[in-house]
Amino acid sequence: MDATLNKADDKMAIPVGLAECFDMDRDLSRVASIKLNDLPMHFIQKTLHCIDLPKLLRLRRVCSQWRTMITTSAVSGHIGFDITEMRKRFKTLELKEHLVKYNIWQYAAAASTIVFYESAPDYSLSPLFSYPQHVLLCAFVGQAINEDRTRIVNKVIFVNAVLSMEFLLEILQLPIKFQLVLYRSSIKMWTADLIDFTEHVPWDHFEWNEPLEESTLSVKLGSDDWFTLTSSHRHFINTQKDGNRTLDRVLQVIIDNASSLTEKEVQDLDVAVKDFPYPDDLLYILEYLLQRYAPKSGQALEYYIMGDFDKFAAVCHPLTLVLLRHFLRTVEQFLTQHEGDSHSEDCCCSECCVSQADDDDKWENCTGDGDSHGDVDVT
């Protein structure tokens, strides 16, 4: 075996309890002959689980057995771990816990962009506004007028959201402006609203709607037809309402992918989420990553949704896995920092958190510099 034990050098500083190991180790080294591949497979898997993902992926090249093992088991173990752990942590950042303060901007820190993910619109608080919309409005009403701080936020991105027309009109009437970007989102409106929308909305101030000028809006009529909208279609909508009763239904206006975001903004979406991570947005992030980096991953998303991480990992491009994990880690770091606001100033993470590593809560609550805690493996 390659390992060496230079006891002579260490002898002067042998820690308490280890002095008796000196002869013991020497004798053991003489007789021990077991090799890693002699161990049962689950030991190897447990060991590989301890290796961060990029390094682990590198080891797929060792042999076909390791490749299979890492791809189908170890990698999924990593992902499974992250998802489990992240979901646990997301619970600590439920919006409802903070709603009473109406101060979502505290999470924005110095950020100028806030991203809302809305995987399952919840209208329990307001029949008109879903939960993120409600919080956003409350935050502005409660603080925008009184606190200059809000002005540092110059862009709010809604992702996978269904926004009500009422919400948008409320936003437009706010005294403090910010750019509202809808990404893969819908606007829900009734036909009557659509009339108001086209007749009364001050188009000149519709910052979020600028893509209209470039034909990036589509209108879905029921589930049948799609139209591409431009600003010139305002009249079209009106006249269609009069002449086509099928419009007496809920319409959805879909903004085309990324058309209102710059390329860099799209690329930075997974980073921007740290401004405001929202529960259960993993699916969106994953879908985004798959589309961008692994469009041929086929059923990966379905496997993920079903919770079959083995199959998920097997069909997923490694880069997607790593980016997903990178995202999770980014969120984790943010949450750790957030949770650590009440952390003792006396803590010196490189010491206390390591020496007391057995304390399950220690690493979760500690902010530190990040040196002693979960690492971000991809930069």
Add this chain to the structure above:
Amino acid sequence: MSTAASSSTSETIAEPGLKIKVSTKEGEVFELDEKVAKMSQVIRGILEDLGEQNGGDDSVLPLTQVETRIFRKILVWLKYHAGHDKEEAPKAEEDEIIARFCEEIPEWDQKFLNVDQAVILEIMLAADYLDIKKLRGLCCKTVANILKTKTVEQIREMYGIENDFTPEEEEEIRKQTAWCEDEPPRQGSNH
């Protein structure tokens, strides 16, 4: 059988309590403090099954899969941690994964496991048999740390693993993970 060792000599265990006798594969008997013995979930389980009645008599718990030489080494670890660790509930599998994944190896344990890899693996097996999750996790992480410092070629050589990929296959894998193929430095490891 002779009583080979007693944990009562440990400096770190102040309160003399119930003594538990265990025997190794070779039949050598060790007498352990209850706190030390119960760090093994296997021994803890046996004691609970027996209603903890064996401490006062001469019954010996057989650990038939653990060789004496490895048990002596593990005993050092058990004594130290029995005296230094906080009382904690046994970790669930998930907790163990988290701990293994996130925690650094404390300095004492690093030195304890600064041994030949084969010895680490034997300790790992024995810790698994005795159900000492923390020690098993430390062994896994130690081996993982060694693997991280090695190139793919070094790992093949170290473990006698045959490269069964065709050049094309290997190149394909290399391309897939080219962005993480920064080979580790070949120096600076103790292992």
